[in-house]
Each structure stands twice: as C-alpha cells, then as structure tokens.
Amino acid sequence: xxxxxxxxxxxxxxxxxxxxxxxxxxxxxxxxxxxxxxxxxxxxxxxxxxxxxxxxxxxxxxxxxxxxxxxxxxxxxxxxxxxxxxxxxxxxxxxxxxxxxxxxxxxxxxxxxxxxxxxxxxxxxxxxxxxxxxxxxxxxxxxxxxxxxxxxxxxxxxxxxxxxxxxxxxxxxxxxxxxxxxxxxxxxxxxxxxxxxxxxxxxxxxxxxxxxxxxxxxxxxxxxxxxxxxxxxxxxxxxxxxxxxxxxxxxxxxxxxxxxxxxxxxxxxxxxxxxxxxxxxxxxxxxxxxxxxxxxxxxxxxxxxxxxxxxxxxxxxxxxxxxxxxxxxxxxxxxxxxxxxxxxxxxxxxxxxxxxxxxx
Amino acid sequence: xxxxxxxxxxxxxxxxxxxxxxxxxxxxxxxxxxxxxxxxxxxxxxxxxxxxxxxxxxxxxxxxxxxxxxxxxxxxxxxxxxxxxxxxxxxxxxxxxxxxxxxxxxxxxxxxxxxxxxxxxxxxxxxxxxxxxxxxxxxxxxxxxxxxxxxxxxxxxxxxxxxxxxxxxxxxxxxxxxxxxxxxxxxxxxxxxxxxxxxxxxxxxxxxxxxxxxxxxxxxxxxxxxxxxxxxxxxxxxxxxxxxxxxxxxxxxxxxxxxxxxxxxxxxxxxxxxxxxxxxxxxxxxxxxxxxxxxxxxxxxxxxxxxxxxxxxxxxxxxxxxxxxxxxxxxxxxxxxxxxxxxxxxxxxxxxxxxxxxxx
DNA sequence: CACTCTTGGAGAAACGTATCTCCGAAGGCT
DNA sequence: AGCCTTCGGAGATACGTTTCTCCAAGAGTG
Numbered sequence: 001x002x003x004x005x006x007x008x009x010x011x012x013x014x015x016x017x018x019x020x021x022x023x024x025x026x027x028x029x030x031x032x033x034x035x036x037x038x039x040x041x042x043x044x045x046x047x048x049x050x051x052x053x054x055x056x057x058x059x060x061x062x063x064x065x066x067x068x069x070x071x072x073x074x075x076x077x078x079x080x081x082x083x084x085x086x087x088x089x090x091x092x093x094x095x096x097x098x099x100x101x102x103x104x105x106x107x108x109x110x111x112x113x114x115x116x117x118x119x120x121x122x123x124x125x126x127x128x129x130x131x132x133x134x135x136x137x138x139x140x141x142x143x144x145x146x147x148x149x150x151x152x153x154x155x156x157x158x159x160x161x162x163x164x165x166x167x168x169x170x171x172x173x174x175x176x177x178x179x180x181x182x183x184x185x186x187x188x189x190x191x192x193x194x195x196x197x198x199x200x201x202x203x204x205x206x207x208x209x210x211x212x213x214x215x216x217x218x219x220x221x222x223x224x225x226x227x228x229x230x231x232x233x234x235x236x237x238x239x240x241x242x243x244x245x246x247x248x249x250x251x252x253x254x255x256x257x258x259x260x261x262x263x264x265x266x267x268x269x270x271x272x273x274x275x276x277x278x279x280x281x282x283x284x285x286x287x288x289x290x291x292x293x294x295x296x297x298x299x300x301x302x303x304x305x306x307x308x309x310x311x312x313x314x315x316x317x318x319x320x321x322x323x324x325x326x327x328x329x330x331x332x333x334x335x336x337x338x339x340x341x342x343x344x345x346x347x348x349x350x351x352x353x354x355x356x357x358x359x360x
Numbered sequence: 361x362x363x364x365x366x367x368x369x370x371x372x373x374x375x376x377x378x379x380x381x382x383x384x385x386x387x388x389x390x391x392x393x394x395x396x397x398x399x400x401x402x403x404x405x406x407x408x409x410x411x412x413x414x415x416x417x418x419x420x421x422x423x424x425x426x427x428x429x430x431x432x433x434x435x436x437x438x439x440x441x442x443x444x445x446x447x448x449x450x451x452x453x454x455x456x457x458x459x460x461x462x463x464x465x466x467x468x469x470x471x472x473x474x475x476x477x478x479x480x481x482x483x484x485x486x487x488x489x490x491x492x493x494x495x496x497x498x499x500x501x502x503x504x505x506x507x508x509x510x511x512x513x514x515x516x517x518x519x520x521x522x523x524x525x526x527x528x529x530x531x532x533x534x535x536x537x538x539x540x541x542x543x544x545x546x547x548x549x550x551x552x553x554x555x556x557x558x559x560x561x562x563x564x565x566x567x568x569x570x571x572x573x574x575x576x577x578x579x580x581x582x583x584x585x586x587x588x589x590x591x592x593x594x595x596x597x598x599x600x601x602x603x604x605x606x607x608x609x610x611x612x613x614x615x616x617x618x619x620x621x622x623x624x625x626x627x628x629x630x631x632x633x634x635x636x637x638x639x640x641x642x643x644x645x646x647x648x649x650x651x652x653x654x655x656x657x658x659x660x661x662x663x664x665x666x667x668x669x670x671x672x673x674x675x676x677x678x679x680x681x682x683x684x685x686x687x688x689x690x691x692x693x694x695x696x697x698x699x700x701x702x703x704x705x706x707x708x709x710x711x712x713x714x715x716x717x718x719x720x
Numbered sequence: 721c722a723c724t725c726t727t728g729g730a731g732a733a734a735c736g737t738a739t740c741t742c743c744g745a746a747g748g749c750t
Numbered sequence: 751a752g753c754c755t756t757c758g759g760a761g762a763t764a765c766g767t768t769t770c771t772c773c774a775a776g777a778g779t780g
Contacts, residue, residue: 008760013738020739022758038491043470044407045736048765053404054468055455077437084456091462093455093469095415096444108414109453110403131398214629243633269574270630273603368730373768380769382728405766408735726777733770742761749754 016041047110056087056296057106057114058096059125073239074267075285076117079139082289083115090297099125113137113296118183119145135299139292140184141329149295150329153283155185158334159192159235162263162281165336166233169343171261173202175224175231177241179211186211189237205231211238221248225260233261233342242271242278262341277339287332295330376401407470416447416656417466417474418456419485433599434627435645436477439499442649443475450657459485473497473656478543479505495659499652500544501689509655510689513643515545518694519552519595522623522641525696526593529703531621533562535584535591537601539571546571549597565591571598581608585620593621593702602631602638622701637699647692655690 014020015030033039047053058080084094095109099116106125113135119126121143129136130146138150166174176193179186190206197204205227209220221244224234234245242264246256254260256276263279264271271278374380375390393399407413418440444454455469459476466485473495479486481503489496490506498510526534536553539546550566557564565587569580581604584594594605602624606616614620616636623639624631631638 009737010739010761011759014759017738020759021756026758038488040467040492042408042736043468044404044411044413045765046468046738047404047470048402048408048735048767049737049739051404051765054465084458088458088465091465091468093457093465095453095455097453098444098448105414105448105451105453107400108403108406108451110407128398132400243630247633270603273607275635369767370731370769371729374729377768380729381726386728402766405735406768408737408765409767409769411735721780723779724777725779727775728773730773731771733768735767737765738763740761740763743759744757746757747755750752 052300053110053112054092055109055111056092056094056293057109057111058083058094059099059114059116059119060096075239075283078267079117079285079289082286083293084289086290086293087297090294092293092297099123113300115139115292115296116142116145116147118185119143119147120183121145135296137292137296137299139288141188142327143184147327148299149327151288151292151295152184152329152331153288153334154331155188156192158281158283158336159189160196161334161336162235163193163196165279165338166235166261166263166342167200169233169257169261171231171233173205173229173231173233175234176204176206177217177220177224177234177236177238177245177264178206178208179237180208181211186237193235203229205229214240217241218244218247221245222251225249225252225254232259234263236262236264239264239266239268242266242280243274246274246278257341257343261343263336272339276341279339279342280337282335282337284332284335291330291332412660413470413472414452415469415471416452416454416653417469417471418443418454419459419474419476419479420456435599435643438627439477439645439649442646443653444649446650446653447657450654452653452657459483473660475499475652475656476502476505476507478545479503479507480543481505495656497652497656497659499648501548502687503544507687508659509687511648511652511655512544512689512691513648513694514691515548516552518641518643518696519549520556521694521696522595523553523556525639525698526595526621526623526702527560529593529617529621531591531593533565533589533591533593535594536564536566537577537580537584537594537596537598537605537624538566538568539597540568541571546597553595563589565589574600577601578604578607581605582611585609585612585614592619594623596622596624599624599626599628602626602640603634606634606638616701617704621703623696632699636701639699639702640697642695642697644692644695651690651692 010020011022011026012030012034014022015027016034018027043053060076060080080094080096087094092112094115095111097106097109099119111129111134114129114137116123116126116136116138118140119138119142123142123145126136126138126142126145126147130148135148136145138145138147139152141150141152163174176190178190178193190208193206194204196202205224207220207224209216211217217238217240221236221241224231225245225248236242236245242262245260245262245264249256249260249262256262256278263281265281265283267282267285268280271280370380371382371386372390372394374382375387376394378387403413420436420440440454440456447454452472454475455471457466457469471489471494474489474497476483476486476496476498478500479498479502483502483505486496486498486502486505486507490508495508496505498505498507499512501510501512523534536550538550538553550568553566554564565584567580567584569576571577577598577600581596581601584591585605585608596602596605602622605620605622605624609616609620609622616622616638623641625641625643627642627645628640631640
C-alpha cells in the first residue's frame with residue numbers, strides 16, 4: 001500500500017507505529033491514507049519480524065476422551081474468562097489448546113507464552129515449551145515441571161479451615177468426598193484431611209471416585225452416607241458434590257444441617273438457592289486467572305529473548321525463593337461462603353489468608 | 361538448522377512436508393536430524409508464506425462491562441467447548457476474542473476465519489472482517505450482516521412446540537419470562553409466543569428483564585407470578601429461570617406441576633435433580649458449535665483467496681438459497697427434555713425437526 | 721555415440737514487516 | 751566561506767518459510 005499512497009515504505013511503518021522522527025503532518029497524512037484504503041498491517045509478517053505474536057496459549061488438562069473439562073467445572077470456565085479478559089487488557093489474545101491436541105497443532109502456532117492448568121508431573125508438553133524458551137506459568141503448583149512461575153490456592157489451609165469450621169459447628173466425625181486422580185488439588189486436599197484426622201485422632205472416613213465422571217459422584221456420595229461409620233459432616237471436593245450429597249441425605253432421611261453438616265467446593269451460586277443453602281469454598285478462579293496471565297505477560301515482556309535465566313529477576317522477592325531454587329510461586333486466598341448447611345447460627349464469610357511464602 | 365544438519369534448505373522443507381520427490385532414505389534422515397535438534401518450523405514464517413495461520417477467531421457478544429458472557433450461560437460454554445474440539449480435530453485452534461476488544465488486538469492476529477456468536481444488526485466488526493476477505497460463520501441467524509454462512513436453532517418451532525406441550529398438559533394461560541435485549545434468540549422466541557397467543561386467542565402474559573443481570577431474573581420471575589392474571593404455566597427463556605421460578609412458586613405456595621407448569625431453556629442438568637425436576641429445552645450447543653466450525657473450515661479450505669464470491673459454491677444445495685440471495689443457513693433441531701414440572705404423567709423426550717429449508 | 725528422460729536436489733524469489741544505516745538538504749555557527 | 755548539526759526520509763537487510771525453476775548426472779534408447 002505504502003508507496004502507492006504517498007511515499008515510501010519505511011515512512012509508513014514509522015508513521016503507523018510512531019517510531020521514527022517525522023513531522024506530525026506526514027504522520028497524519030499517512031494514517032489518513034491507510035484508513036481510507038482500509039490497510040491492515042500483516043500480523044504474520046509482524047510476528048515474523050518482531051518475534052512477538054501477541055498470542056498466549058491456554059492449556060487445559062484433558063480427562064478421558066472428552067476434549068477437556070473447560071466448562072465441566074465452573075472453576076475452569078471462570079478462570080478462563082478472567083484470564084482472557086486480563087490478557088485482552090494487555091493486548092494479548094488467548095488460544096485455547098488442550099494438552100492432548102496433536103503436536104502439529106501446537107507446533108503450528110506462534111505462542112508468546114503459555115498458561116498451563118494443573119500440569120501433571122513431568123509433563124512433556126511443559127518441558128518442551130520450556131526448552132523452546134516459551135515462558136510457562138501454571139495454575140496449580142507444578143509437581144516436577146520447569147515452569148517460569150506458578151499460582152495456586154493454599155489448599156491445605158483451606159481444608160484445615162473447613163474442618164475447623166465444621167468442628168466448631170459441632171461435627172464429631174467429618175467425612176470427605178474426594179477424587180481418584182492425582183492432580184495437585186486432589187492430592188493436597190486429601191493429604192491435609194488425613195493429616196488433620198491424625199492430629200485430632202479421628203478415623204478418616206472418605207470415599208474417592210473419578211471426578212470427571214458425573215454419575216460416579218452421586219454413587220460415591222451415597223456410599224459415604226451408607227457406611228456404618230456414617231459421618232455427621234461431609235466436605236466434598238468437587239462442584240457437584242453438594243447436590244449429590246443433599247440428594248443422598250434426603251434418601252437416608254438425614255436433615256441438613258441438623259443431622260448432617262455439608263460443605264463443598266464450588267464456584268456455582270446455585271448453592272445459595274438450594275434447600276437448605278449449602279456452604280461452599282470458592283477457589284477464587286477470577287483472581288487466579290488474572291494473576292496467572294499478568295505473571296506470564298510480565299515474563300514475556302521482561303525478558304529479551306529465550307535465555308530463560310533472567311526471568312526470575314522480574315518477580316518481586318516475595319514471589320521467589322532464594323538462588324537457583326524452584327520457580328517463584330504465589331498463593332491466593334480462598335473464600336469460605338458460609339450458608340445454612342454448615343451451622344446452626346447466622347452466616348458469615350471468612351477469608352483464609354495464605355501462609356507466609358517461606359513455608360511453601 | 362537445515363544446512364548444518366545434512367544438506368540444503370529446500371530439501372528440509374520438502375522432507376518435512378512430504379512435498380518434493382525425494383528418496384525415502386533422505387526423508388527419514390532429515391526427519392531424524394530435525395527430531396534430534398528439536399527443530400520446530402517457525403509458525404510465523406509459514407503463516408506469512410502460505411497465508412494460513414490455522415487460527416479461528418471465536419467472537420462472543422459482550423454484555424455490560426464484563427468481558428463476555430462466555431460462561432455465564434452454559435450454552436456458550438458448551439458451544440465453545442464443542443467448537444474448540446471440532447476445530448482441533450481439523451488442525452485449527454480457536455482464539456477467543458470478545459467483540460468489544462480494541463481494534464489493535466483484532467488487527468494483530470492473523471485469522472483464517474471467524475465464528476461470531478449472535479451478531480447484532482449491522483455489526484461493524486463482521487462487516488470489516490467480511491471486507492477483509494475473512495470468512496465469517498455466525499451462530500444465530502444474522503440480522504443484516506454479510507456473513508458467509510450461519511447456523512441456528514429453529515426458535516419459532518421450539519417455542520411453538522413447548523406451548524403445545526404445555527397446552528396438552530392442561531395449561532389454560534401460559535406465561536413467558538423473556539429478555540429485554542434485541543438478540544435474535546430473544547426476539548424470535550418472543551415473537552413466536554405472541555403469534556401463538558394471537559392464534560389461540562390468549563392474552564399474552566409475560567415479563568421481560570435484562571438477561572445478563574442474574575438478580576433481575578429472580579425479580580422478574582416473582583413479578584410474573586404476582587400478577588393478577590397469574591399464568592398456570594410458564595416458559596422461561598434463560599437458564600436460571602427454572603430455579604428462579606421454582607423459588608417464586610414456593611413463595612406463593614404454588615405446587616409444581618399441580619398449580620403451575622414449568623419449562624425453561626437450559627443446558628444444565630441441575631434441573632434433573634431439582635424438586636421437582638424441571639422440563640428443559642436444550643438448544644444443542646454441542647451440535648451447533650461443531651457445525652459452525654465445520655462450515656467455517658469448509659469455507660476456508662475451499663476458496664482459494666479472498667474473492668469471497670465462490671464460497672457459496674462450497675455448500676451443499678440444501679444449505680443455500682438460490683442465486684445471489686442471503687447467505688446459506690442451516691437450522692439445527694432443539695430437544696425438549698420432558699420432566700415432572702410440565703406434566704402429570706410419565707416423561708418422554710421429543711425432538712423437534714427443523715422446518716424445511718425452503719421456508720427459511 | 722548422441723539423444724532424451726528420470727532422479728535427486730540446489731538456487732532464488734517472495735511473503736510484508738521492522739529496523740539499522742545512510743544521505744541530501746537546510747540552517748546555524750565560527 | 752567552510753563545517754557541524756538536525757531534519758525528513760529513503761535503501762537495504764533480515765525474519766524463516768514455501769515454491770517455482772532449473773541443473774547435473776546417470777540411465778536408457780536408437
């Protein structure tokens with residue numbers, strides 16, 4: 001377009017990007033012509049030249065044959081929404097890419113960085129990205145992956161907070177509805193529960209089921225309440241557990257909260273309208289999504305080119321451990337939304353602060 | 361990488377893409393070296409050269425200040441998930457881009473095509489994309505936009521089916537909970553309701569509220585049941601209407617389905633577990649998402665370069681109208697999942713077939 | 721032997737941008 | 751008058767592919 005419009009090609013680039021030293025008159029003239037011609041600079045050429053695509057990958061773990069959980073749990077949907085919004089605010093767009101997608105799709109996209117949700121140990125995808133010099137920030141503390149940074153909730157503190165809350169409400173034997181998969185969330189939460197049981201001298205009462213199978217949840221809830229050592233309070237780790245447990249309680253003639261105290265982890269507000277309303281733990285996916293993306297973009301824009309070493313210098317000291325240690329991580333607080341199902345008095349809301357970073 | 365590995369640059373390209381005429385021995389040798397070096401061809405360069413990025417935009421309409429509804433209604437989440445999966449299956453990735461995002465973000469991304477969800481009349485974004493030669497397929501029949509193709513439910517048939525269903529169940533006065541926005545879904549559904557009322561001689565009984573405001577839905581549901589001409593059956597156009605209406609009915613001491621028949625449009629399975637279970641209309645977002653993406657990719661891969669004229673020839677005759685008329689559209693069937701809230705006998709499931717394309 | 725045909729692969733152009741270097745001209749200074 | 755500095759902008763190169771054209775050598779044919 002350039003030459004035809006008024007003059008040369010360098011001038012167009014400079015005028016449109018505000019780079020060179022041109023009189024305002026020339027600048028505005030070039031812009032006006034570009035506008036009139038509907039000229040759009042080629043994103044591909046710009047990406048090739050600058051090495052920046054403005055694209056961020058969002059990788060979601062995949063369970064079973066379905067492409068991904070994405071919307072299966074409200075957590076992911078909320079998190080993705082917040083992440084998209086945050087990225088857009090800084091001029092980046094999100095590409096959603098299941099970890100399972102074939103290599104040719106991943107390889108065919110110029111990514112400035114990647115957000116990885118709950119990477120499994122030794123995730124080959126993360127390793128390859130890291131080797132390629134692509135910054136990776138994970139949602140969920142990574143097991144053994146070389147990520148640039150990570151963000152997570154303090155799951156241990158959250159579970160302990162809930163168990164204490166239920167104890168205060170009068171629970172004598174607290175059960176857990178958990179998952180069979182080995183992701184960080186499930187593992188840390190379950191470990192926290194078991195540790196608490198040991199500490200207070202309660203025999204653990206829990207049922208585990210494959211969390212990605214919606215039917216299995218109802219069965220597990222039923223099983224939990226059918227046990228001879230039936231708990232008088234239950235915490236369910238997954239979103240649908242609340243309704244499942246409520247239905248199971250109804251089947252066994254248990255009144256909530258009188259005979260059974262109930263808490264589940266969920267981002268859904270349907271639990272404000274159930275009968276009775278159910279206390280939920282929110283993992284604050286919006287905050288997590290926003291933080292993850294901002295951390296990632298900081299890394300992208302801060303480091304010049306793929307040495308991958310200077311990145312740590314970008315983060316404030318509170319985010320990183322000393323020297324050449326593990327990647328910097330930050331813990332986000334969770335929020336317990338107390339409703340009728342877990343108490344006999346009036347509701348209130350508590351926020352669990354993260355533990356100091358030193359203990360991470 | 362090329363020259364260093366074994367030999368020249370053309371050969372590498374040919375070997376990796378299976379293009380030229382090379383002996384298998386050379387091919388495998390080059391591939392092996394590439395593998396060892398961890399060589400990845402530059403997506404940016406390829407895009408620049410071939411004009412194909414493998415990227416598809418997914419544009420979601422935005423309500424108010426929140427970036428987009430995306431997850432607000434399960435419909436969008438499901439649809440996006442199916443679309444992502446379908447795109448991935450054909451080697452494309454999805455970039456999620458709110459229509460409201462600033463121009464510089466849109467312009468900075470090389471898109472092979474775009475999926476637009478429910479474009480408003482005269483959408484400037486769609487017009488610009490179309491002019492740029494980027495294929496656009498919309499979910500929702502476009503009002504006055506030059507799209508390549510579109511996919512939608514037969515909303516009129518769906519509403520009429522529900523009204524008939526409620527009539528058969530004994531409803532004498534059917535109310536509607538609808539929205540104040542002017543999107544196609546709301547408009548067509550409301551018009552179908554009003555038309556039906558005229559035909560059967562019933563006075564319309566409806567309340568409209570801003571669908572993006574979750575609190576307003578509960579208020580509107582309450583208002584509808586508080587009217588002097590209270591309906592004995594209600595259809596709610598939006599996902600949360602079911603629980604809202606159920607709560608309102610409870611407040612007024614109305615038994616469902618005895619005093620009030622209930623149906624709402626929702627993709628959520630929580631309505632299978634409510635008390636009583638609520639009949640829902642599913643718009644089949646999975647099917648829509650899949651179809652939209654496949655149509656779009658057909659258009660992308662079928663037309664050589666942006667004339668934008670030959671595209672219609674790609675579609676089977678049933679998808680297009682004659683000559684130079686409106687863009688080809690296809691209607692997907694909806695599914696009415698009949699549960700206890702709308703009948704006094706045993707549930708069954710009916711599928712409403714789309715009307716013949718001639719009447720589009 | 722002179723020729724054509726096939727095989728295996730190299731050379732070079734082009735995609736459209738950003739950026740580095742350089743150049744002419746004009747003005748100010750000694 | 752000669753020199754330095756700034757202004758406005760042009761030229762050239764590189765980014766890493768894909769693809770079109772072309773070439774050399776050997777094999778087959780008369």
